[in-house]
Amino acid sequence: MPYDFLDTQLGTIARELPGATRVLHAQRLDFCCNGQRTLAEACLRKGIDPAATVAALEQLCAVDQDEQNWNHASAEQLIQHILTRYHECHREQLSELIRLARRVEQVHGNNPDCPNGLTDHLSDMQQELESHMAKEEQILFPMLMRGEESLSRGPISVMRFEHDQHSQALDKLYALTNEVTPPPHACNTWQALYRGLNEFCADLMDHMHLENNILFVTQVTAKAL
Known part of the structure; x- marks a missing residue:
């Protein structure tokens, strides 16, 4: 997936990046029923700075992931x-x-x-x-x-x-x-x-x-x- 997180839908991030659901849940960002919202839009609605969330997601990209990818x-x-x-x-x-x-x-x-x-x-x-x-x-x-x-x-x-x-x-x-x-x-x-x-x-x-x-x-x- 392209890792331009701010413009990517929450559902896509949760689906394609193992471990992302934990990061999104910690910020109370609804990646399930409101998964069509982009990260930027969701953070704006919550009134939170997306910087920490983006940093945590980028860190996931930098390490090996053992979590099962259920897409396949x-x-x-x-x-x-x-x-x-x-x-x-x-x-x-x-x-x-x-x-x-x-x-x-x-x-x-x-x-x-x-x-x-x-x-x-x-x-x-x-x-x-x-x-x-x-x-x-x-x-x-x-x-x-x-x-x-x-x-x-x-x-x-x-x-x-x-x-x-x-x-x-x-x-x-x-x-x-x-x-x-x-x-x-x-x-x-x-x-x-x-x-x-x-x-x-x-x-x-x-x-x-x-x-x-x-x-x-x-x-x-x-x-x-």
Whole structure:
């Protein structure tokens, strides 16, 4: 890819440069549902200086990358990776995060820094994500595995719409948790909760990116041409 990062779309950077998703996520730049925006446009919308992001991306270009490049994987390989790395992982993550959030709210609910409402929000996310993943596992992924690209276009449109909803849910999560930043006085449980939230948010963004920008594009659109 041409490494003129400022004028390159976020989705392209995330798709073609291994390790870039971590850099973009650290800046809360949505490379998934808003992956059509250039880095310059996204930084302008966020009100951040793109210089540090560009420097971090350039550093990735200068070192060897061990991360798997999924652009050239088969649909079967990518789907299996999504199922084991993300679907199974999200189910474990959310159950524990809900437990930790409930404990923090019970103990620290009167603290103005407490993320009150987070437990309910995570429970809502769990229900919505479970429904979403079930549709993929039972309907969409079997279609793609059978090579039924034309039949899969409708379900893919639904999955993309639901990804937008998941992205909005992440925005609310960030708002509830001060960008997932624990206060200086946070107890061990509170800190563990926020570490887990950061991991979950990064995983969910990577999950949606692999589907929106690779599986739904290179494995479907390209075959339909």
